[in-house]
Structures are given as structure tokens and as C-alpha cells.
Amino acid sequence: MPNLRPGPRRPISSASSSLTSSALLAAAALLCPTASSAIARPAAWLPSVTVDPARPRTAKPRPRPTASHEAHAPAPHATEAATPQKDPAPAVASRTLPAQAGFDRGLSASDSAGLVADLPGGASWGAGGVSSLPAINGFGADRLQVAINSMLISPACPNEMNPPLSFVNPAMIAKMRAYLGIGPVSVGGDYIGSRIDVTTAPPAFAATDGWIASTRVSSFYRSNGNAYGVDATATVANRDTSVTYSGGWVRSGNYKAGDGSTVKSTLYETQNHALSISKRSFGNLFTFQVGGQFIPYQGYVNQYMDMVYNRGLFANGRYEGTFDWGMIEASAFVHQIRHTMGFIAPDKVASMPMDTKGIDGGYAIKATLPVSGRDLLRVGNELALNRLDDWWSPVAGSMMMGPNSFLNINGGQRDRVGTFVEWERHWDRQWTSVVGLRNDIVRMNTGNVAGYNAMTSGADAAAFNAADRARTDVHLDGSALLRYEPDAISQYELGFARKTRSPNLYERYAWSTNAMAMQMIGWFGDGNGYVGNLDLKPEKAHTVSFTAGWHDPAQKIWDVKVTPYASYVQDYIDVDRCGTASCLASNPANLTANTGFVSLQFANHDATLVGVNVEGRLTVWDDLTYGHGQIRGLIGYVRGRRTDGVDLYHMMPVNAKLALDHHLGGWTNSVELQLVGSKDVVSQVHNELTTPSYALVNLRTGYEWQHVRLDLGVDNLFNRTYYLPLGGADLVDNKVVSMMGSSAAYGYAVKGPGRSLNARLSVSF
Numbered sequence: 001m002p003n004l005r006p007g008p009r010r011p012i013s014s015a016s017s018s019l020t021s022s023a024l025l026a027a028a029a030l031l032c033p034t035a036s037s038a039i040a041r042p043a044a045w046l047p048s049v050t051v052d053p054a055r056p057r058t059a060k061p062r063p064r065p066t067a068s069h070e071a072h073a074p075a076p077h078a079t080e081a082a083t084p085q086k087d088p089a090p091a092v093a094s095r096t097l098p099a100q101a102g103f104d105r106g107l108s109a110s111d112s113a114g115l116v117a118d119l120p121g122g123a124s125w126g127a128g129g130v131s132s133l134p135a136i137n138g139f140g141a142d143r144l145q146v147a148i149n150s151m152l153i154s155p156a157c158p159n160e161m162n163p164p165l166s167f168v169n170p171a172m173i174a175k176m177r178a179y180l181g182i183g184p185v186s187v188g189g190d191y192i193g194s195r196i197d198v199t200t201a202p203p204a205f206a207a208t209d210g211w212i213a214s215t216r217v218s219s220f221y222r223s224n225g226n227a228y229g230v231d232a233t234a235t236v237a238n239r240d241t242s243v244t245y246s247g248g249w250v251r252s253g254n255y256k257a258g259d260g261s262t263v264k265s266t267l268y269e270t271q272n273h274a275l276s277i278s279k280r281s282f283g284n285l286f287t288f289q290v291g292g293q294f295i296p297y298q299g300y301v302n303q304y305m306d307m308v309y310n311r312g313l314f315a316n317g318r319y320e321g322t323f324d325w326g327m328i329e330a331s332a333f334v335h336q337i338r339h340t341m342g343f344i345a346p347d348k349v350a351s352m353p354m355d356t357k358g359i360d361g362g363y364a365i366k367a368t369l370p371v372s373g374r375d376l377l378r379v380g381n382e383l384a385l386n387r388l389d390d391w392w393s394p395v396a397g398s399m400m401m402g403p404n405s406f407l408n409i410n411g412g413q414r415d416r417v418g419t420f421v422e423w424e425r426h427w428d429r430q431w432t433s434v435v436g437l438r439n440d441i442v443r444m445n446t447g448n449v450a451g452y453n454a455m456t457s458g459a460d461a462a463a464f465n466a467a468d469r470a471r472t473d474v475h476l477d478g479s480a481l482l483r484y485e486p487d488a489i490s491q492y493e494l495g496f497a498r499k500t501r502s503p504n505l506y507e508r509y510a511w512s513t514n515a516m517a518m519q520m521i522g523w524f525g526d527g528n529g530y531v532g533n534l535d536l537k538p539e540k541a542h543t544v545s546f547t548a549g550w551h552d553p554a555q556k557i558w559d560v561k562v563t564p565y566a567s568y569v570q571d572y573i574d575v576d577r578c579g580t581a582s583c584l585a586s587n588p589a590n591l592t593a594n595t596g597f598v599s600l601q602f603a604n605h606d607a608t609l610v611g612v613n614v615e616g617r618l619t620v621w622d623d624l625t626y627g628h629g630q631i632r633g634l635i636g637y638v639r640g641r642r643t644d645g646v647d648l649y650h651m652m653p654v655n656a657k658l659a660l661d662h663h664l665g666g667w668t669n670s671v672e673l674q675l676v677g678s679k680d681v682v683s684q685v686h687n688e689l690t691t692p693s694y695a696l697v698n699l700r701t702g703y704e705w706q707h708v709r710l711d712l713g714v715d716n717l718f719n720r721t722y723y724l725p726l727g728g729a730d731l732v733d734n735k736v737v738s739m740m741g742s743s744a745a746y747g748y749a750v751k752g753p754g755r756s757l758n759a760r761l762s763v764s765f
């Protein structure tokens with residue numbers, strides 16, 4: 001089997017057949033039963049960001065001074081690594097969360113997007129309890145591309161209530177890898193920030209003859225919100241066949257802030273399931289996966305509506321094959337969403353059904369060719385199709401919301417075909433380069449629309465229907481990365497990338513300037529109304545990023561990385577105040593108001609985002625008596641600004657995470673300090689709210705016996721009252737008297753959760 005991704009100091013070897021390689025793997029797993037896959041071994045220690053690649057650079061890595069944690073872990077069933085070949089993806093400019101990070105996250109929260117806060121520059125926009133929107137280095141929501149088992153999931157809700165990461169529970173995540181800002185073109189197109197790849201239910205094969213089974217079931221409770229749920233994962237496998245289930249269910253009430261007040265409309269219930277069947281033979285790996293989601297309700301404190309129904313169904317297939325000439329990866333998927341919004345009593349009481357139906361499908365095929373001992377060539381092609389219908393049925397007895405259905409997006413289409421070529425060269429022991437070019441063509445269109453009636457939306461609908469709405473965008477992207485490792489302790493990475501994203505269907509085609517209709521559009525959680533713009537151009541980011549990293553030669557004791565970056569985004573899709581007669585009729589001060597909710601229209605503006613991330617870890621003690629103690633830290637700063645001086649919306653203020661992790665045998669402990677600066681720089685055009693600084697302390701401890709593991713944690717130990725910097729506006733807890741009876745009061749940010757005592761019991765067998 002060709003060694004497709006050589007280590008930085010190893011030349012590409014032409015090497016052995018896949019058969020002997022598999023046999024070696026099996027033998028290794030037999031000799032060392034702890035060499036199991038993540039899915040078969042219960043997570044056993046606390047999260048820390050590992051650097052990818054984390055291979056020791058020395059030929060013979062020194063063993064740790066004491067018996068390692070792994071040696072104390074209960075011997076799992078003998079299963080071995082999933083893929084029969086090496087990961088062919090480029091390793092540059094990426095970070096991978098530890099395999100147990102998702103499981104660990106599940107003790108504190110059920111929101112998978114919150115995991116990105118463990119990545120450099122990571123944060124998340126507050127939304128529903130399981131549907132927050134990830135952001136990295138100031139690029140959030142659609143500007144990041146998230147693939148769940150190779151599936152790309154487009155928004156199927158005008159509030160983006162069903163983002164990709166809401167389709168997995170944290171404990172289902174076996175692997176989360178992020179390509180940061182300057183990711184190679186081979187990982188994807190049609191995004192301008194970072195790309196996140198999530199794997200659930202990966203295959204795990206038996207290392208010995210015969211069938212083996214392994215199961216882990218957990219149940220948990222969190223005092224704040226009275227949340228409880230279960231997670232389960234189970235694998236049945238022999239040498240060449242693997243069947244894995246992964247899933248979970250959780251229910252939570254409204255959470256309380258530190259001051260004891262209930263934050264209304266923060267309740268939720270969700271369940272996600274995935275079942276994989278994998279087969280391998282002689283360097284080929286086939287995986288077929290089906291699954292689905294059901295959310296009966298999810299409250300939104302920063303939207304006017306709540307989610308009252310969300311069902312996802314999906315199927316995907318994946319093939320990886322290793323041949324004499326290289327490697328092929330192919331995947332195909334279909335993912336369907338049925339979504340309904342309404343109001344969850346008693347926090348919101350009204351009637352206005354809003355329905356969405358979305359379907360995504362596509363394929364990706366990639367070949368990795370070792371064209372010489374030093375060169376790898378990757379070529380690939382992908383197709384992503386999206387269909388969307390978004391309609392609001394008439395409300396019986398309502399003059400304004402009837403007698404017809406409001407067609408928000410009628411037969412929306414967004415189809416993309418992408419092609420790339422990428423060249424990775426290992427010049428010598430010190431220098432590696434990855435250079436690629438990519439083209440994506442995005443075609444969008446939508447059918448005729450109509451409002452509830454001619455009075456409220458007739459003119460807008462007529463103008464929209466008369467316009468030519470078909471759009472074709474041609475993206476020309478590229479990336480160039482250079483890695484230099486002069487010695488055993490330093491590593492430098494310099495990258496430049498141009499990335500392009502076309503508008504989503506709502507940004508281009510939401511059409512009504514009626515005030516109520518506009519308030520239904522937008523995933524910004526700011527209480528403002530939004531309308532699309534047929535003239536939007538794709539946004540083009542030009543990002544340069546430099547990482548300087550230092551570590552001890554064995555990469556066991558300490559590790560520091562500093563990454564300054566800068567992006568110039570041409571035609572950044574931001575907003576302008578809406579100046580149409582209809583917008584001004586409902587709010588005469590809409591163009592100038594610097595307080596209150598406003599009506600906005602998507603518009604292109606050039607912008608820059610500049611920032612720096614610092615990551616570090618240090619082993620402070622490591623011996624038989626006191627176990628292993630490690631400090632880890634993460635600092636992030638970003639500043640985003642339009643070239644006309646307007647600041648960008650939802651930029652995470654300066655923030656840091658500092659933690660001390662300890663493990664001794666089956667015992668793990670962690671103290672985490674989270675520091676967030678005040679958010680003073682806010683978007684003037686959004687009338688964005690400022691938030692004060694805060695500090696939180698989180699504790700956790702866990703003990704693992706042979707088959708049982710108990711985790712206990714306290715989040716927000718000192719019960720601090722604080723405001724979420726990216727939480728948007730609280731539209732539910734503060735009301736003013738208005739024409740409608742009562743309306744959301746402007747000026748209140750969303751309070752974060754107060755103290756929560758969390759417990760989880762896991763059984764593995």
C-alpha cells in the first residue's frame with residue numbers, strides 16, 4: 001500500500017501491499033489491545049485540543065516517564081482502526097479535536113456547535129439549545145462549511161434553525177476536524193471561513209477472528225434546565241464487517257441565569273440517530289449509513305418564532321479504495337428536512353404556522369495520486385444540489401395573514417458543481433508545500449411568489465415575479481500553503497487562500513418588505529427584519545495566515561502555537577438599512593435610528609477581518625503517585641470591519657480559556673477558567689448590543705471502573721450572571737406595550753446559563 005500521506009520527515013514509500021498492512025495492523029492490535037478505535041473505547045480523559053498531525057518526530061519516541069493513562073484504562077474489546085489505509089487528506093492548516101471531546105461535551109450541553117469553542121478562534125452564535133451557529137476567526141453561520149459524514153446540509157428555515165451540527169448530538173461525534181481559514185482546496189468549496197468535517201459512527205473492525213460486540217450507554221442529568229437524556233453507541237464487528245449505531249435523546253426545560261431569573265424560550269427536546277454498515281476487503285472500504293432526527297420543540301429566546309417540528313432523514317454511502325496507482329474516495333448522500341415554526345406556550349402565544357421543506361443531495365469523488373516519491377496529486381469533482389420550499393399558511397380570521405398562503409421561497413434551487421486539482425510536495429525533510437486551484441459553479445433560481453394578500457405584499461411580489469431570478473456564479477479559488485520544520489522543536493506554516501461563497505437562497509430571494517414578514521427572516525438573533533437582494537454578488541475572501549509553533553521533540557510535554565491572520569473580503573454579504581417606501585412607512589426613522597429594531601436588506605460591502613490565536617499546553621507533572629497534570633490554554637482575538645468604517649456583526653470579543661487537566665489511573669479531573677472581554681465594538685447598522693466582560697469557572701471529575709464510568713461537573717461554579725456576546729437580543733423576557741398588545745423590548749442581551757450541576761453514568765460492555 002502506498003504511504004499516501006508521509007510524515008514531514010519521511011519520504012513517500014512505495015512499500016507493501018494492503019494485505020500485509022492489514023495483517024500488521026491486526027497483529028499490532030492483538031499485541032496491544034488498547035490500540036482500539038475511539039468508538040469502541042469509552043472516552044477516558046478530558047478535552048484538550050491536539051495538534052494535527054501529532055506524530056512524534058523522533059524515530060523512537062521515548063515512552064512517558066510513568067505508566068501512561070492508556071495502560072490503566074480498562075482493556076476494551078479488541079477492535080482496530082477504521083480505515084485500511086492512511087488518511088489521504090492534507091494535514092496542513094487543520095486541527096482535530098480529541099476523539100473523546102464530543103462525549104465530554106455531552107456532560108455539559110447538547111449543543112454540538114459549542115465544541116468549536118475548543119478550536120482556536122472558535123465561538124458560536126446563540127440560537128436554540130441545540131442549534132447554535134459555529135464561528136471561527138469571525139466567520140460564522142454559512143461562511144463556515146460543515147460536513148457531517150460528507151453530507152452538506154443547507155439551511156431549511158429562514159432563521160437557520162436547523163444548521164448541520166444540530167443533526168448530531170455531541171456524544172455521537174467520533175471526530176471533528178477543522179481546516180482553518182486557509183484550508184486546501186481539496187476539502188471543499190463555496191465557503192469563505194473554515195471547513196469542519198464531522199464523523200459519526202465510524203466503522204471499527206475486530207482484530208481477531210469471530211464476531212465481537214461493544215456497547216456504551218450513558219444517561220445524564222443537568223440541574224439547570226432540569227435536562228436529562230441518554231446517549232448510546234454500539235458496534236458489532238468481525239474482521240471485515242462492522243455495524244455501528246450511534247444516537248441519543250435529550251430533553252431540557254428553560255434554563256436559569258445566575259441571578260435566578262428564568263430565560264424563557266430556551267427549552268428543547270431532540271433525538272438523533274445514525275446506523276452505519278461497513279465492509280472492507282483488500283484495501284477497499286465501503287460504508288453505508290442511514291439516520292435521522294426528530295425535534296418536537298426548541299425554543300428561541302432571540303427569535304420571534306420557535307421551532308415546533310423538525311425532522312431529518314438521510315442516507316449516505318462512502319467508498320475508499322487503495323490501488324497500485326493511488327487512492328480513490330467517493331461519497332454520495334441525500335438529506336431531507338421537514339421543518340415547522342410556531343410558538344411554544346406559555347412564553348410565546350400566537351398563531352402563525354411557517355413551513356419549510358428542504359432536500360440536499362450530491363456526490364464527491366477524489367483521487368490521490370503519488371506521482372513521485374515526493375509528490376502527491378489530488379484531483380476531484382463534487383456536486384451539491386439543494387431544493388427549498390418555504391411557505392406560511394394563512395391564519396384563520398386574520399386580516400393581515402390571509403386569505404392566501406405566503407410563499408417565501410417557492411421551488412428554490414441552488415446547485416453547485418466543483419472541480420479542483422491540488423499538488424502536495426515534500427521538498428525535503430524541512431519543506432512541504434500544498435498548492436491548489438478550484439472552480440465552483442453555482443446556479444440558483446426560484447419560482448413565482450405571493451403574499452398573504454395584495455394589500456400587504458402585492459407590489460413586492462409583482463416586482464419579484466417580473467424580475468429575472470436565475471443566477472450563475474463562477475468561483476475561481478486557490479490556496480497555497482508552505483510548511484517549514486527546521487528542527488525537532490519548531491514548525492512554521494504560511495498560507496494564502498482565496499475562497500468564494502455564493503449567497504444562500506434566503507439572502508438572494510427573500511422578497512417581502514412588509515415589516516412582519518421581514519422579522520421572520522434572519523439567523524442573526526438581533527430582532528431586526530431582513531429582506532433578500534437579487535443583485536447580491538458572491539463574497540470573495542483573500543486570507544493570509546501564519547502559524548509559528550514550538551514543542552518539545554517528542555511532542556509530549558509542551559506545545560505553543562501563535563497564528564496571526566488577516567482576511568480581505570470583497571463583497572462581504574452584510575446589510576444596509578432598508579429605504580423602500582414600505583420600510584419607511586413602518587419605521588420612518590429606519591435609515592438613521594441608532595437604537596431599536598430596524599429593517600435591513602442584504603448588501604455587498606468590502607470588509608477586513610484581522611486577528612490572532614494563541615494555543616498552548618504544558619505537562620506540569622507526570623509521575624506514578626500524582627498522575628498526569630497538564631495546563632492548556634487558548635486565546636482568541638478578532639476585529640472585523642467594513643472598509644466604509646462600519647463594524648461587522650457578531651465578532652467575538654477577546655477571550656481566553658485556561659484549564660488544568662489531571663488524570664490518575666481511572667480518575668480524571670479538570671478545572672477550567674473561561675475569560676471573555678467586553679464587547680464594545682458592535683455593528684452600527686444592526687444596532688447590535690454591547691455586552692460586559694465576564695469570567696466563568698467550570699469543574700469536572702470522573703472515575704472509570706471496569707465497565708462503569710461516573711462523571712460529575714459544575715458549570716459556572718460561582719453562578720455568575722453574564723450576557724452572551726454572540727447571543728443576540730432577548731426578545732421574550734422584556735416586553736413593551738405596543739399596537740400589537742405587547743412587543744419585544746429593544747436593548748436586552750441574552751443572559752447566559754447560571755450554575756448547573758451535571759452528572760452522567762455510563763456503562764460499557
Ligand SMILES: [Cu+2]
Pocket residue numbers: 156157158159160161307339340341
Ligand atoms: Cu424555522
